[in-house]
Amino acid sequence: MNPTTPECDLLITGGAVVTVDDRRRVIDPGAVAVTGDRIVEVGPAADLDSCRAKRVIDAAGKAVLPGFVDTHQHLFQYLLRGLGEGLEIWPWLSDFMWPVTTTISTEEARIGAQIGAVEAARSGVTTVLDNHYAPTDLTSTLAVADAIEEVGLRGAVARGMTGELTGMAAKHGLAGDLFRYSNREEVEITRAAMAARPPESRVGVWPAPLNIIYVSQRLVADAAALAREEGTGWHSHCSEAANDPVFYLEEYNRRPVEWLAERGLLGPEATLAHGIFLDDREVDLVGESGTGIAYCPISHQYIALGVMRLRDLRSAGATVGLGLDGGSGHRLDMFACMKQAVLLQRVHSRSPVESNGEEAIELATRAGAEYMGIDAGVIAPGKLADLAVIDQSGPHHAPLHRTVASIVYSTGPADVTHTIVGGEVIYEQGRCTKVEEAAVIEEANGRAADLVARAGLAPLLEPWRTAPEPRRTERGA
Ligand SMILES: [Zn+2]
Structure with a gap:
């Protein structure tokens, strides 16, 4: 079947698409086509794969959900x-x-x-x-x-x-x-x-x-x-x-x-x-x-x-x-x-x-x-293309019986492979695309040390704080 959108800027295909749309469809394997800052088409991967895309993200083994x-x-x-x-x-x-x-x-x-x-x-x-x-x-x-x-x-x-x-x-x-x-x-x-x-x-x-x-x-x-x-x-x-x-x-x-x-x-x-x-x-x-x-x-x-x-x-x-x-x-x-x-x-x-x-x-x-009050939050045609792509191939997801359960109970930030805002990929391959992360971390470390000193927070820096004392009341009392 030919997609109704023959061309698009970005095609994310082959993953489980958790749409959170009105019918709460999970399309697996599914695809999402994006042009400009909007989603233009969502459906089974087989239906969208002939779309000529300027960029394709292969989402096999991954889940795609609204950001x-x-x-x-x-x-x-x-x-x-x-x-x-x-x-x-x-x-x-x-x-x-x-x-x-x-x-x-x-x-x-x-x-x-x-x-x-x-x-x-x-x-x-x-x-x-x-x-x-x-x-x-x-x-x-x-x-x-x-x-x-x-x-x-x-x-x-x-x-x-x-x-x-x-x-x-x-x-x-x-x-x-x-x-x-x-x-x-x-x-x-x-x-x-x-x-x-x-x-x-x-x-x-x-x-x-x-x-x-x-x-x-x-x-x-x-x-x-x-x-x-x-x-x-x-x-x-x-x-x-x-x-x-x-x-x-x-x-x-x-x-x-x-x-x-x-x-x-x-x-x-x-x-x-x-x-x-x-x-x-x-x-x-x-x-x-x-x-x-x-x-x-x-x-x-x-x-x-x-x-x-x-x-x-x-x-x-x-x-x-x-x-x-x-x-x-x-x-x-x-x-x-x-x-x-x-x-x-x-x-x-x-x-x-x-x-x-x-x-x-x-x-x-x-x-x-x-x-x-933003026109996002679901994967449906016409909505803002704010999306997250999550790798589900790691041992903590296997065996992958239910995508949704895996997202909520097994996934951590390290599994995120792409974060997309308005069709723009702002995070991929372990790095933010628009800022230099190492420079941000270095500056944050330096400025934080200064702030901690000026605000008098040094007492909070102790490496080990005493754990609460055991209660002396009898168990079950
Ligand atoms: Zn608050």
Whole structure:
């Protein structure tokens, strides 16, 4: 059979194509034809192989799937990889993350974002929402967007806005020097960054009041209004700690998501990180409005926050994507994230049918793309050609009975052979194609050493930290 597309720019053929399309087809052996930045045809390899392609990727023994969308990141934190391990949340913030936040320079943030972006490309990620919050002057915000785009990723820098110190933040001990701009300055800087990187940019800028609980309601409303004006999404942390809604209720006499709903701020353009501690009414409000929620299973476990109500949120209609949430996972690995997304739900519900590998892939691809408002996340004609190709010939995949199970449970970033964004191959044969990885690593190492010294993090460098003492209580007591 002749393909309906006799010519194309790129043909990926011979692999198992996991489309995540409306019928959830897995075509094996399948092929994907790309012209320009779009997918033009998808089908059995035999049907597409006569397509005259400028370039062919032989995907025999491989899987082809939509590129992953990382819906909540803080890329600069990868400069601190390995530090802050095993601390309580309070010293983790006060002795680690806040000193970094108030010390980090533009160049350090830029290279931190770039090494994170390189790792993302190596993990099959094609789109990232980088919630960048230090430093957030205009130059730094744009430098971070440049650093991500140089690697070739798609996405947005969600510029963290704190505004004036609120009563809530002061009462609960948040460091005052995190609040360095007035509300008005926050909006002006964000607006200028958005003007420099309009919504059609490969990496745009979104307003991101840093945390619904601790910044002012006024700033949240202004940020959402700015997003509406400019036609972008907006982003915020919401109810990630058990106390968040409790404090909010005490201060404002309503729960955070109730307030967002009252003010008409929910909807597909609202994307909230975590949303762990939502009550039934809030779950309904998020669901009815099609609000985005970033599920970050590794950080939820790492900082021992809690378990997001995945089943309830998806059943209610929320758009749930997966996020890696910066350095708290130490490693930008979407395969680990998918696996943990499933396992955490299972252990919490004590039910092995609570979630599965297919759901994890949906979250990481089509739901993530919906959350970002991009025309990607499925392999179908007309969609953006954002793709990942994964080698499945290694011993950890053999025998390969089920491609999908192998992707979620057996695959690691080292198995990714190609990452493609808008038809452009940004990673192949073990290297990023658009930046010199060795130079990025060298610069990141040098700048990180400097930052660690300036931020006073030397005590965190101890080579071995004492393991927790055995409990003296009797077993079973
Ligand atoms: Zn976060």
